[in-house]
Amino acid sequence: MSEMILRDAMSKALREALDQDDRVFLMGEDIGAYGGAYAVTKGFLEEYGEERIRDTPISESVFVGAGAGAAMIGMRPIVEVMTINFTLVAIDQIVNHAAKLSYMSNGQFKVPLILRTVTGGGGQLAATHSQSFENWYASVPGLKVVVPATPYDALGLFRASRKDNNPIIFAEHAMLYRVRGEVPEEYYEIPLGKARIAQEGSDVTLIAYSGMVKVAEEAAEIFYRNDISAEVIDLRTLSPLDLETLVNSVKKTSRAVVIEETWKTGGFSGSIASDIQEAAFDFLDGPVLRINGPDVPAPYAKNLEQLMIPKASWIVDQVKYNFGL
């Protein structure tokens, strides 16, 4: 067992892929000569060469489409879009092509494309560079959406993603690259679609993913000091969604809060909250709460930006008010 930060866990995952599978190649903006906008592929170009570590022009539609095409003919491309904000340029390739090709060709084509990208705000990158769109992609059939919160999960989920024959949005949170955690030496995988109970509890279920898991854990710590036992669930993947684990937890606690960084309107938390109340209505002791960022563009100013990212105190206040705990 060794400790590493999430960035290093991702580098390890990519090296493994390159080392173990000749069909794997990396493609994206600044991943080669520059070493990656978030330095995940630092040194890769020297090690693996230009053919497998391919710098692309600033043309997301082209290189995402090229990745999908390569996947169709048997390669295992790992395409990096610098941030999820830029995937909008390639959204037609992702939603109308990569996600649909297997279905529309009656399974004649598979698109085993891993689209790595960086999500989330908090880095003062302003309104167009601080968004979280993984919830959008999670609503598209044909795509899988992976949202790790720890180094252990990042590596384990990536390994499982490599074996999957569907296009995958692998969204790494910008603020989590320096998060440290234990990663075993021995090989392991984490199946897609299996949520993690990050902390067991009996009074309230806090459901989160990606950057919000640590916020939920902070809230659980506050609850703990107030004799309230919170169960924290890390979704790990939005699609497939492990509803079973959520419903079992809510049946136990009777109270649920879904925490998500992005805007409340249209947030994936709404879909989850709805699923929970449909499946566990008779077990609920209050409304399924949603904690999301407010419906505003991300401000640049640090103090204002922080005001729109959910905090543990928001969770605590809402839980206390709505559940009388």
Next chain:
Amino acid sequence: MATELRMPQMGYDMEEGTVVKWLVQEGETVKRNAPIAEIETDKAVVEFETETEGTILKILASEGSVIPVGQTIVVVGSEGEEFTITEPLQVTEDSDTPVTENVEISNKIPEISENNVATDPEITPSSIIASPIARKLAEDLGIPLSKIQGSGPNGRITKTDVENFQDSDDEQVSETISTTPETTQAPPEVTPVKSSSNNSPSDKQPLSRMRQQIARVTVKSKSEKPHFYVSAEIDMTRAMALRKQINEQLSPEGVKITVNDLIVKASIETLKKFPKFNAYYEEDGIVYNDSINIAIAISDDEGLIVPAILDCGDKSLRQISQMVKDLAQRSSNGTLSPQEYTGGTFAISNLGMYDVTSFVAIIHPPQSAVLAVGTVTEKPVVKDGEIVIAQTMVGTISADHRIVDGAEGAEFLVAVKSLLENPMSMVV
């Protein structure tokens, strides 16, 4: 036309009552205002009178059953008359078979009778706010939601409320059993016998009904009413002298004025000048009471009740003294009327019998103020530049800030003080 008589609300916060005994039988003819049943509230057993004359057509609540306020318990009408009742009777406790007795439920539009006893017809299961799990749990356990006090937002009954209620349920059952239906006295204090196999903490004593009631009312008052307090030292020297004089002269006639009587009288006179202290707050306005009903806090072994002497606005000191004495006597033998239990418009809490200087009291909802007085004690005071011995007492008014402000509280208290310091005006 047949009239449904419902479980009356005989106390602020009363949600249910036990039909202890029927004084009439089906088929019997009753006059208006005749007592037809004995009903036990949280505090006492009181007689339930029919407000309409006629024949007892159907007794719906069996003796010993606990009925939510507003639920029909008996139907009165003309002999042989056909009738329908508006809702099935839900017996909430009593037997192991939760009875739902349907008596000729028709699809007619329910008759709304003006003769119905004052009730709160709003309390129906569908209007109770409860979480889904609370409803399910209560149903599984056979606990009527109407019996549970909600602690969540908007008074929502939560899972915890049901669980807590369930925990206290055993005690309630034992209490019901211990209250023999024949007695008309207040229920004996419950001292549950602990079985040795009981693994609950050995030092926990279950709450009596009165204790539960006091807990509910005081918590409600303190959480809803923003209390403020004003205190003043009152020179009682003259009042004590006057009292002594009256009692010496009128003792052959059985008159014995107490310090408390003087305080009651002074409060009445002051309330006439400051009617807001005799009013109560509602969301959409201040409700002024027509009469002045002074409630007196009376404590006994079981706890505390705050019955009132009714409509005492124009009563003399002598009459007031008699009314208070009568109230105290009847509270000890449990023969107070529902109106006396709940009709207070202003309260006085007097701990003068203990050697305490002062204290602050909690307002008894829906009232808006309470006057708390300590003991009368001799102490040196400065009068006209001289130190003399005076008999003083500290009075503290607690008032609802939603209705009155600090300055009004001060004016009120100073007016009481002035009357007690110049007591002649109260007797002449």
